[in-house]
Amino acid sequence: MTQRIRFRFCCLIRGLAFPRLLLFGVSCPSVVCCLLLPDLEGSAHLLLLSRNKSKHELGYCETEAKLALSLDFWTLSSENLLAVLPVDPVKENYVRKVKNCIFSIAVPTPLKSRVRLVAVSKEVLEDILDLDLSVSETDDFIQLVSGEKIVSGSIPLAHRYGGHQFGIWAGQLGDGRAHLLGTYMNRQGEKWELQLKGSGKTPYSRNGDGRAVLRSSVREFLCSEAMHSLRIPTSRVASLVVSDNEVWRDQFYNGNIVKERGAIVLRVAKSWFRIGSLEILAHYGELDLLRTLLDFIIREHFPSVEVAEPNRYVDFFSVVVSETAQLIALWMSVGFAHGVCNTDNFSLLSITIDYGPFGFMEAYNPDFVPNTSDDEGRYKIGNQANIGIFNLNKLLQALNPILDPRQRQLAAQILEGYPVLYYTRFRELFKAKLGLLGETKGDDDLIAFLLHLMEKTAADFTMTFRQLSEITQSQLQELNIPQQFWALNMISKHKLFSAWVSQYLLRLKSNMNDSDSERRKRMTSPSSPACSSASFPEAFCS
Numbered sequence: 406m407t408q409r410i411r412f413r414f415c416c417l418i419r420g421l422a423f424p425r426l427l428l429f430g431v432s433c434p435s436v437v438c439c440l441l442l443p444d445l446e447g448s449a450h451l452l453l454l455s456r457n458k459s460k461h462e463l464g465y466c467e468t469e470a471k472l473a474l475s476l477d478f479w480t481l482s483s484e485n486l487l488a489v490l491p492v493d494p495v496k497e498n499y500v501r502k503v504k505n506c507i508f509s510i511a512v513p514t515p516l517k518s519r520v521r522l523v524a525v526s527k528e529v530l531e532d533i534l535d536l537d538l539s540v541s542e543t544d545d546f547i548q549l550v551s552g553e554k555i556v557s558g559s560i561p562l563a564h565r566y567g568g569h570q571f572g573i574w575a576g577q578l579g580d581g582r583a584h585l586l587g588t589y590m591n592r593q594g595e596k597w598e599l600q601l602k603g604s605g606k607t608p609y610s611r612n613g614d615g616r617a618v619l620r621s622s623v624r625e626f627l628c629s630e631a632m633h634s635l636r637i638p639t640s641r642v643a644s645l646v647v648s649d650n651e652v653w654r655d656q657f658y659n660g661n662i663v664k665e666r667g668a669i670v671l672r673v674a675k676s677w678f679r680i681g682s683l684e685i686l687a688h689y690g691e692l693d694l695l696r697t698l699l700d701f702i703i704r705e706h707f708p709s710v711e712v713a714e715p716n717r718y719v720d721f722f723s724v725v726v727s728e729t730a731q732l733i734a735l736w737m738s739v740g741f742a743h744g745v746c747n748t749d750n751f752s753l754l755s756i757t758i759d760y761g762p763f764g765f766m767e768a769y770n771p772d773f774v775p776n777t778s779d780d781e782g783r784y785k786i787g788n789q790a791n792i793g794i795f796n797l798n799k800l801l802q803a804l805n806p807i808l809d810p811r812q813r814q815l816a817a818q819i820l821e822g823y824p825v826l827y828y829t830r831f832r833e834l835f836k837a838k839l840g841l842l843g844e845t846k847g848d849d850d851l852i853a854f855l856l857h858l859m860e861k862t863a864a865d866f867t868m869t870f871r872q873l874s875e876i877t878q879s880q881l882q883e884l885n886i887p888q889q890f891w892a893l894n895m896i897s898k899h900k901l902f903s904a905w906v907s908q909y910l911l912r913l914k915s916n917m918n919d920s921d922s923e924r925r926k927r928m929t930s931p932s933s934p935a936c937s938s939a940s941f942p943e944a945f946c947s
């Protein structure tokens with residue numbers, strides 16, 4: 406019998422500072438967070454929310470007022486997607502080139518051997534899916550999240566997309582190990598798309614086995630929940646199950662294939678469409694379908710874009726350019742390197758998706774490459790903003806066939822504005838990390854100077870800013886850095902540190918009516934990117 410214990414995530418997202426996490430007695434290297442603080446209180450959480458108007462159109466939970474206590478009246482809908490977006494007429498599940506559609510119907514291949522729940526996100530269950538945490542202890546739930554149970558209203562789909570991988574057109578990719586179960590509209594009227602990852606082969610599996618292993622699934626679970634808590638737009642993970650199903654992997658890419666255990670995460674996002682979703686349609690000249698998909702995405706997810714407007718695709722592009730710039734600046738503000746910024750991993754909604762070989766930078770190093778197979782460092786952390794332009798340019802190329810010459814020119818000009826958008830947000834975020842208020846001419850220099858010193862001294866990225874929030878101005882003035890501020894001590898070894906401190910103190914003086922405690926409060930408030938230990942969501946591990 407498994408004894409279930411709920412844990413509260415108490416994570417310091419300091420990259421890989423916590424190298425091991427014990428889950429289920431399983432040792433998982435290289436995770437980004439640690440679990441602490443057992444919380445054995447009851448799980449009675451009620452949400453009193455209004456009944457949803459369009460509950461019959463989309464998935465819904467029939468129980469009034471309370472969170473659902475079982476999956477009996479909890480349904481999904483695939484109808485909103487399938488009513489508009491065409492499906493592959495071939496129904497058999499074999500690997501093939503697929504044309505003229507957005508989805509293929511593909512039923513998950515469930516994990517069968519001793520499936521058990523590893524972790525669930527209480528927040529995702531309760532706040533997004535209207536499910537009481539106790540539901541995760543039911544057999545129905547385990548069956549749902551391991552691909553066994555198809556709830557009413559769900560028609561599992563694999564999405565057809567393409568993409569540029571490492572700068573080169575890779576042709577058809579698609580959901581090779583993911584199944585879109587359907588849309589759930591929660592009681593707050595939000596629509597969320599539920600997807601299993603690791604749930605078996607689809608027509609897009611190419612040479613893959615359709616599976617995911619525990620190690621990478623733990624990373625996806627922890628990092629997406631951590632990113633959400635850092636207030637960075639991201640897909641979320643509801644649950645993680647593991648099994649004794651054997652999955653063979655070359656863990657270190659050295660030809661040594663070892664047996665691992667198959668796992669499945671249940672992920673949720675407002676949408677899973679990517680740049681590659683549009684690229685494949687443009688590449689094969691499926692332009693009517695390109696318009697159909699774009700109109701659908703605009704109607705569903707871009708409220709600021711008027712779908713009847715002739716310039717809507719340019720307006721759409723403008724939003725994606727701006728949001729992508731914001732997202733990458735946010736990544737940089739917490740030292741996050743995605744690792745595989747291919748166009749098929751860049752969401753059209755500019756949320757972080759596909760947690761593969763990501764990493765959090767420890768010592769500040771713009772050349773930090775978390776992906777060991779990225780030999781040339783294409784996706785090094787310092788290159789992410791440039792890759793943003795590359796990917797947006799590929800998006801523009803996909804849109805070009807349906808734009809007139811004037812619109813093309815307009816869209817190209819919008820893309821030219823990307824660096825300014827990016828640097829504006831970057832400056833804003835790093836100013837917040839330094840506790841600066843208002844705007845002065847030298848702010849860029851102050852930030853760049855500090856980053857230069859950090860690079861030269863290999864100072865810890867997160868802790869330098871954290872310790873700057875904790876040290877007083879008079880300690881800085883006297884260059885009296887207490888021993889416990891180890892990151893600042895490292896950086897203080899640089900001969901130009903005192904020059905930077907003088908500039909910083911002068912700049913802090915322009916913060917009217919500010920004090921050390923006010924500055925600290927600001928720099929460590931959950932909305933500040935300096936605050937890497939914002940309160941983390943609750944989850945439990947069994």
Ligand SMILES: Nc1ncnc2c1ncn2[C@@H]1O[C@H](COP(=O)(O)OP(=O)(O)OP(=O)(O)O)[C@@H](O)[C@H]1O
Nearest residue numbers: 578579580581582583610613614615616759760761
């Ligand atoms: N084990 C596998 N079996 C089948 N297809 C796979 C497997 N691993 C990756 N793929 C496919 O290879 C392509 C690129 O993989 P990538 O790692 O970027 O995606 P992913 O992590 O599987 O999915 P996502 O981007 O949705 O998180 C995708 O089309 C993906 O579905």
